[in-house]
Amino acid sequence: MPPGALSRERDVREAYAAHAGELYGFAVRSLGDSGLAEEAVQEAFLRAWRAGARFDPQLGSLRTWLFAILRNVVIDLGRARASRPIVAEGGIEPTVEPFEEALLSWQVEEAMRRIGEQHRRVLVETYYRGRPYAEVAKELGVPEGTVKSRVYYGLRALRVALEEIGYDD
Amino acid sequence: MTTERCREWRESLGAHALGQLPEEERAALEAHLAGCPECRAELEALAGVARLLPLADREHFDTAPTPPLSLGDRVATAIRGEQRALRRRRLRLGLAFSGATAAVAAAVLAIFVLPGGSGAGPEQRVAFGSLPPGLHIGATLEPHAFGTEIHMYVKGAPSGTLCRVFLRGPDGARMPAGSFRYRWGDDADAVLSAALDLSRTQAIGVQVGNRTFVAPVESSDTA
Numbered sequence: 001m002p003p004g005a006l007s008r009e010r011d012v013r014e015a016y017a018a019h020a021g022e023l024y025g026f027a028v029r030s031l032g033d034s035g036l037a038e039e040a041v042q043e044a045f046l047r048a049w050r051a052g053a054r055f056d057p058q059l060g061s062l063r064t065w066l067f068a069i070l071r072n073v074v075i076d077l078g079r080a081r082a083s084r085p086i087v088a089e090g091g092i093e094p095t096v097e098p099f100e101e102a103l104l105s106w107q108v109e110e111a112m113r114r115i116g117e118q119h120r121r122v123l124v125e126t127y128y129r130g131r132p133y134a135e136v137a138k139e140l141g142v143p144e145g146t147v148k149s150r151v152y153y154g155l156r157a158l159r160v161a162l163e164e165i166g167y168d169d
Numbered sequence: 170m171t172t173e174r175c176r177e178w179r180e181s182l183g184a185h186a187l188g189q190l191p192e193e194e195r196a197a198l199e200a201h202l203a204g205c206p207e208c209r210a211e212l213e214a215l216a217g218v219a220r221l222l223p224l225a226d227r228e229h230f231d232t233a234p235t236p237p238l239s240l241g242d243r244v245a246t247a248i249r250g251e252q253r254a255l256r257r258r259r260l261r262l263g264l265a266f267s268g269a270t271a272a273v274a275a276a277v278l279a280i281f282v283l284p285g286g287s288g289a290g291p292e293q294r295v296a297f298g299s300l301p302p303g304l305h306i307g308a309t310l311e312p313h314a315f316g317t318e319i320h321m322y323v324k325g326a327p328s329g330t331l332c333r334v335f336l337r338g339p340d341g342a343r344m345p346a347g348s349f350r351y352r353w354g355d356d357a358d359a360v361l362s363a364a365l366d367l368s369r370t371q372a373i374g375v376q377v378g379n380r381t382f383v384a385p386v387e388s389s390d391t392a
Contacts, residue, residue, distance in 0.1 A: 037236075159218045
């Protein structure tokens, strides 16, 4: 058994303390239901514990491994919820595509939560609300050049945050 | 392309990546970009992030949903349930394969693998009759030098119900055999023991919550 393997109950408790918040946040985002999300996270940790001996920290982070397990759980839950019959051979798997999209959405939102308030604010005002720089600058009481500069550093910070949470372009 | 000139333009790259630069400024920046591979690379990196922004919903920027506190406990409980079931399966396998002779292994397997079999060995399966609807109780008793080993199975009681098990001797006295809690979703037997020889045991009883159920045991002393 590799060192760091997730085979004891205590290991799972530690993994839960470190990652359950993120996993749950993502599960809510992709399933759109907090009850289902709880079910998914519980099942993911149970599967992680069952397969714990196979986790090798040398091959990748615990976080990445747990997200991969949760991905399978979410897909299984999606399948179980779909009332339509199983897709015929060669058909397109109906739940994978929305999953990847949900993962990306969650990653960007999580990255936004991680960057500084000043950076997030200018991105929300100028990009999401489409407000002119001059107006935002006046409201914040800073020169227009500062808004532009914050947009630049905000995008850079967002890029770093995305890398931290496993976004891989 | 000097560092100084780049610094001048750098901070416009974010606005440019988001398509927010006024026309004249954009034209001037593009003239600089044409001759500056470093700034072009920086713009490319920012554009990669900018392309993702439409996927996010700004309603979710301020707070992330947090899991209820009880979820951690539920995960721990589910894992402990599986651990218990696993230990018992291992114990059964251990009993089955550590026997010195094939006959012993066969007798044990008859009980644990083929619960319908009567078993040629000394173990006894006990049936609890007249149980309330929905409640199931079963037990297997196994003689040992120390007394009697009891594998008890309860299903259908409220989760968390305390179950106390006892054996009754020839004089009618109770010999306690321990207790366990019935949990929903845990279908493993509870393994208990009592310091009363199986050959002298008249009955087995279990108190499930506030009700007590007793089943007779075929005692070899009286048979």
